Amino acid sequence: MPITPIHMIDTTTTQFAVCVNNSSFPASLETRKIYQLLTDVDAEQQHLLRVIDESGEDYLYPAECFVLIDLPHKLKSALLKAA
Template identity: 55%
Template sequence: MNQQFVICIDNAEYPASLERRKLYEVVPDADAEALGQVRVKDESGEDYLYPQELFVAVDLPSSTEKAVISAA
């Protein structure tokens, strides 16, 4: 598994779109990263760009990562 996940730590500018303390799957996007943004998937399966400072990256144990992905 090579998924990356982040947790939202600040949703003040996006209260309708992001939930604090929620785990989000990252969609790789080198152009967005170069601009200080991260692309994440929401509950609908759509992905959106947000400022990187709204999130912290998390490393999940392999078994947890598999469980999260299969639950999606």
């Protein structure tokens, strides 16, 4: 999958979440860390979130492991540039 240039990412729709439970995935997720989410409607219907984890790849994790957060536009942009 090609990488989208940072200036083309829509920061108004990009979602982030904080991991609040990594007990089943300690090697892949860190509690209290902010993760970028990718839209996956099919996964969400199954109570899963597509998360870019510690490996830098996206995987499905139970939604109950995360709390969705709203971030200011400036912080979203900074996080996406750092990725």
